[in-house]
Amino acid sequence: MENGKKIVLSGIQPSGIPTIGNYVGALRNWPLLQGEDRLCYYCVANLHAITVKQDPDVLRQNTLSLVALLLACGVDPKRSVVFVQSDVKEHCELSWVLNCSTYMGELGRMTQFKDKSSKHADNINAGLFTYPVLMAADILLYQSDIVPVGEDQRQHIEICRDIAIRFNKNHGDIFTIPEGYTPKVGARVMSLQNPAQKMSKSDPNPNGFASIIDTPEAIQKKFRKAVTDCDGVVRYDPENKPGVSNLLAIYTSFTGMSMAEAEARFAGENYGALKNGTAEAVIEGLKPIQAEYSRLMGSVDYLHEVMEDGARRASEAAARTVKRVYAAMGFNA
Numbered sequence: 001m002e003n004g005k006k007i008v009l010s011g012i013q014p015s016g017i018p019t020i021g022n023y024v025g026a027l028r029n030w031p032l033l034q035g036e037d038r039l040c041y042y043c044v045a046n047l048h049a050i051t052v053k054q055d056p057d058v059l060r061q062n063t064l065s066l067v068a069l070l071l072a073c074g075v076d077p078k079r080s081v082v083f084v085q086s087d088v089k090e091h092c093e094l095s096w097v098l099n100c101s102t103y104m105g106e107l108g109r110m111t112q113f114k115d116k117s118s119k120h121a122d123n124i125n126a127g128l129f130t131y132p133v134l135m136a137a138d139i140l141l142y143q144s145d146i147v148p149v150g151e152d153q154r155q156h157i158e159i160c161r162d163i164a165i166r167f168n169k170n171h172g173d174i175f176t177i178p179e180g181y182t183p184k185v186g187a188r189v190m191s192l193q194n195p196a197q198k199m200s201k202s203d204p205n206p207n208g209f210a211s212i213i214d215t216p217e218a219i220q221k222k223f224r225k226a227v228t229d230c231d232g233v234v235r236y237d238p239e240n241k242p243g244v245s246n247l248l249a250i251y252t253s254f255t256g257m258s259m260a261e262a263e264a265r266f267a268g269e270n271y272g273a274l275k276n277g278t279a280e281a282v283i284e285g286l287k288p289i290q291a292e293y294s295r296l297m298g299s300v301d302y303l304h305e306v307m308e309d310g311a312r313r314a315s316e317a318a319a320r321t322v323k324r325v326y327a328a329m330g331f332n333a
């Protein structure tokens with residue numbers, strides 16, 4: 001809580017262009033959480049992004065573009081604090097302290113670590129292992145009450161809560177214990193090429209994901225190539241028909257229809273109709289965001305002002321927490 005307002009915090013890595021999975025699982029909920037009784041902090045997590053190799057020029061460009069996209073999705077930088085993680089030095093400071101309150105065993109159980117180490121076997125760095133500790137620092141620095149995330153991040157919210165509870169027990173009541181918040185539909189959009197895997201913006205196969213700024217033609221093409229199955233019936237059954245169910249889930253996320261309505265809409269039709277209908281719904285849903293994104297990318301100075309203002313406001317709040325933590329540790333505060 002800050003001045004009687006609940007604190008909301010979330011982050012997204014500038015590790016590529018956000019996908020429709022990031023959009024329905026996370027980004028589109030961010031503006032909806034803005035309200036009179038809440039203060040939202042939205043962070044471009046570039047320190048997290050370097051746990052995987054990044055080209056500095058591409059990272060710089062993706063960071064700017066992500067700020068523009070957040071605003072295009074409806075985040076209002078006057079009401080919310082939009083900032084870049086590396087601009088607020090307290091993230092690294094708190095992360096170190098929390099590292100010393102986190103067990104190797106806990107971190108070794110994280111499925112994202114196991115996943116990413118198998119995907120990047122040539123670069124299993126210590127940052128990939130301690131990634132959840134930096135994420136806990138992001139959350140705890142702002143005394144966050146609510147953390148909106150997609151399904152894949154729930155385990156990281158749990159470890160953050162465990163770290164905070166342990167720290168409070170050992171050092172006094174310093175951190176607010178946060179709650180995760182996951183949307184009812186679209187919390188886990190799967191890859192179009194491999195419906196057993198979540199859709200990911202850093203997938204080396206661009207046909208696996210549709211990005212928020214893909215052209216209508218690219219979106220049509222990627223959905224046309226989506227993996228389905230061979231029994232030809234449009235029915236929601238994630239276990240036995242993961243590809244078709246993923247398309248239906250995307251369709252309902254973009255149209256607001258219920259699953260029963262979506263099944264009825266495609267009853268008796270072939271998969272071509274489902275793929276086409278889903279692509280159309282996505283294209284329509286993204287249109288206003290893409291238009292606003294293009295407009296904002298023409299105002300680079302404005303985007304830099306947003307980042308500077310966000311960094312200043314975030315730093316004020318973060319510094320207050322680090323001061324209390326340092327004092328509790330016996331450091332000069």
Ligand code: ATP
Nearest residue numbers: 013015021025026149150187188189199200201202
């Ligand atoms: P990367 O591919 O680089 O690991 P990512 O696409 O998984 O990145 P993040 O930046 O790590 O995305 O996540 C930003 C937010 O989007 C998080 O809240 C995460 O839970 C959510 N998210 C990511 N992928 C999906 C998905 N496929 N479906 C729903 N939500 C998702």
Ligand code: LTN
Nearest residue numbers: 009010011012013045135138153
């Ligand atoms: N790890 C997150 C991105 C992220 C985040 C955060 C989410 C970084 N810091 C703080 C919520 C709160 C991910 O989605 N991979």
